[in-house]
Amino acid sequence: MRERVFKVFIKLASITDPDHLEQFLAGEQSDTPQETIQVLDIVLRESPSNNYTAIGRSFFSMKMGQRTDVGDGLECWRGYYQSLRPTQMGMSLNIDVVAASLYEAISVIDYVQKLLNLRDPSRRLSDSNRIKVKKAVKGLHVELTHRKEEKRNKITGITTQPIEQLMFTVDEGGRRMSVAQYFHDKYDVKLRYGHWPALQAGSDSKPAYFPMEVCKIVEGQRYSKRLNVKQVTNILRASCQRPKQREDNIKTMPLHNDYKNDVFAKEFGIEVIPQLVVIQTARVLPAPMLKYRDTGRDVRLQPRMGQWNMINAKMVNGGxxxxxxxxxxxxxxxxxxxxxxxxxxxxxxxxxxxxxxxxxxxxxxxxxxxxxxxxxxxxxxxxxxxxxxxxxxxxxxxxxxxxxxxxxxxxxxxxCETELKQWALSRRMPIVSEKPTIIFGADVTHPSPGEDSSPSIAAVVASMDWPEISKYRGLVSAQHPHQELIQDLYSLVEDPQKGTSHAGMIRELLISFRKSNGFKPHRIIFYRLVLLWKRGTVVDSMICHPSEFDFYLCSHAGIQGTSRPTHYHVLWDENNFNSDTMPILTNNLCYTYARCTRSASVVPPTYYAHLAAFRTRHYIEGEVSDSGTGASATSKQQAEVRSLPKIKDNVKDVMFYC
CATH class of the missing domain: 3.40.50.2300 (Response regulator)
Structure with a gap:
């Protein structure tokens, strides 16, 4: 083996400033010293990275829990997540248990049989099953078992022809041979599944073909595609923990990591206190009183434990x-x-x-x-x-x-092109009922990893029925894949192919509000769903941002497992909300979710926006094609300029997405 020479260049990326971090934590500096925090975070991740399997920002180890089979060739791994965050207490280490779905480290043949639930593998794969396998294994790393030396390859697709019919040129003389015959002559491997297609690695111009039965899935690969109902159920069953059990598992993490004797932490002067923080100033907000029609037996209902029963009540404005x-x-x-x-x-x-x-x-x-x-x-x-x-x-x-x-x-x-009626409860909302208020919610859903031919879909909803704040009008828009910024929020949008243009989504919804109510809104509240972080419990001290306005709100009662609070961060406030009014308003809104008589975990305007964007993806996902994309989308370029189907006029003003 010949020697190879590498030239290494070291470039200064940034300079950390511990003094800046101290001033920031003390509230004397407004800009976050992100580089310094990142360095400290990397230091605390160094030892776990050597001792555990790192997947994203999480760590997994067989010592910390067992793997659970969740079906169709996947398994659930239990592990933990950690990150360093600035809070009002100083720098805090955030640790939580996590669960992830990963491919089983089995042969590709076994994986395909589990994926397709095949009882008779002696038959050829149908076209629909072959396409399903292609989407499932694309991007997967496999190791070859027919060679003595360990060799790993990344799968780029599968062939349309079975291995016994798949021919390729062997030498410069133009001699051709089937892949099955080549493996028999070269490696003395008699293939049992010659009637199945081959896995393809490399590019289309220089492909490499491997029979599935000589390929084994490399361990530790996360499954990032959409899970089916059975898999989701099994993962929830394996990972759900009651609060006490979850707390006990979190407490053991510092002991496993042994931060006290971590040489990297010591070198940087970092000391981790192995006790959970106890919040003394959390508040339990009262649930709002719900008002129903006067002709019902129950006119007013007081929710308990985040839920209520309307069996004896009548809706104020029934459809x-x-x-x-x-x-x-x-x-x-x-x-x-x-x-x-x-x-x-x-x-x-x-x-x-x-x-x-x-x-x-x-x-x-x-x-x-x-x-x-x-x-x-x-x-x-x-x-x-x-x-x-x-x-x-x-x-x-x-x-x-x-x-x-x-x-x-x-x-x-x-x-479907039918009109759907919205059935919602009418509730007067404290704070927003004082003056005409419109509440926006926004979200962006992205295509699954690897689905670059499908666009991201942005959705914005806005309340139309002041002062009840229960009926929302929604708009959706397609944009470049994996773009988080909503492109059509404010700008004038033009469609050169159709020769039409329309105002940005905000302006259109403001116009709709005026038409619906007869006046312009005097106050605008905008909720944007970014990331999800105990029943009406709000925390706005100690673990929050050192100087900015944020709070954690647990507005729902979990059905199983441990409830996760949502982190709200006020970016700009011209309404002069304080630490009481904003959490109270947000908590009250969570009791207006139209789908059920339970409080929602996330404020409904953003929930509706998420549902609208998610629902719209169904409109553009046609029959599955051999390319693994929608039938009408054949390239990334087409997906980026492809417009969404127009929402019918008879459903624009109703909550068709709910």
Missing amino acids: TINHWMCINFSFLNEEPAGYFFHGLVSMCNSKGMSINPTPLLPMHSTRSDQIERTLIEAHTQSASKIASSGQQGNLQLLIIILPDLTGSYGKIKRI
Whole structure:
């Protein structure tokens, strides 16, 4: 093996200033000494990086917990997360237990069989299964088992042809040979799965092909794609811990890491106190009193433990549904389905809504592979029935029974053009009821890692019904993949392909607020969902920012495990909120979530924005193509300029995303 010479250049990146950090912690400096904090954070991560498997900002070790099989070739690893943060107490080490989904370190053959739940691996893979495998293994690192020396490769795709038919040029003379024959002649390996495709490494111009049965998944690779329902359930079951158990596990982390004898920490003069901080100044905020219609048995309800029961209450402004129908794509008989829908209508009417007890058209049962044709027919037939009866309006509610939890839901939401009615409770909100107020919520959802052909989707919602603050109008916009800044928030947006332009989302929502209420808002409150950090409990001291306005609020009661508070950071305040009014307003808003009679963990405007952005992704995800992207998106360039389907006028003013 010949010697190789490397030239190394060391460049000064920045100079740390401990004095600046001390002044910042004392509130004498406003700008954060990020470089100094980063250096100290790296110092405390050095020893764990040598002793544990580091994945992102988290550390995992078999000594700290067992691995749990979560299905389809994945397993759950338990570990911990740590970061150094400036707080009012000084520099604080934030430690928490974490769980992550990783690929099992098994042969690719075994992984594919688990992924596809194959009972008979002697058959060739169908096109749909081959595409599913391609998306699952792309970017995966594997080690080859047919060579003596250890060799790792990154998978870039899989072939369309099976190994026994996949030919390549062997030598300069142009002699061609199948991959299966090559492995037999070169390595004396007789392949058992020659009827399966090969894994591809390298580029399309210079590919390298490897049979799946000689490839083993390298240990410690995080699974970053979307989990299915079974996997999510298994991970929650494996990782959920009650507060006392979670606290005990966190307490053991400093003992495992032994910060006291850490040579790196000692060299930098860092001392870690191995006790949890006890917050003495946390406050429990009172839950707001909820007001329902005066004709109900219960007019006012006081939530307890973040939830309440409205069985004896009626909604203040219940929705009206004159035209509705049902389509059955499942194997459920029409008789039990009919009982359910009659019961649903009866319950809705008893809660203050007004729903026609008779559907516009009889229930229609059909096969699940006829979704698009059936929905188009339902739209046409319902419009014809309404017109022939001399009535006004459109189909307002379409109830669909799905056969499974796969892709049917996304396809249905993409096709449906019916109007949905919002059923919300009316509650007067302290603070914002003093003057006309509009509350915004914003979020951006990004495509899964590796899906560069799909755009990021930004969503902004705004309240339209002052002073109740319960009805929100939403707008969505596509932008460059993985861009966190909302591009169309304020600017004038032009579409040169259509020759049209429209105002930024903020301006459009402000105009809608004025049309809805008859006046302009006097106050604007904007919530932006960035990152998620105990039931109405607020903490605004000790562990918060040394000089800025932030607080931790646990506005919900966790159903299982340990509730995680949300971290709110006030970036700009022209309304003169104080440490009481802002947390109280935010906590009260969490009781206006329209989906359920429970308080939400995140303030509803941002929750709605997240739902709107997430829902919109269903509209652009068509049938899966061989490229692993939506059928209409074939390149990153196309995805960046691709516009979203226009939201129908009859759903713009209702919460279709909720």
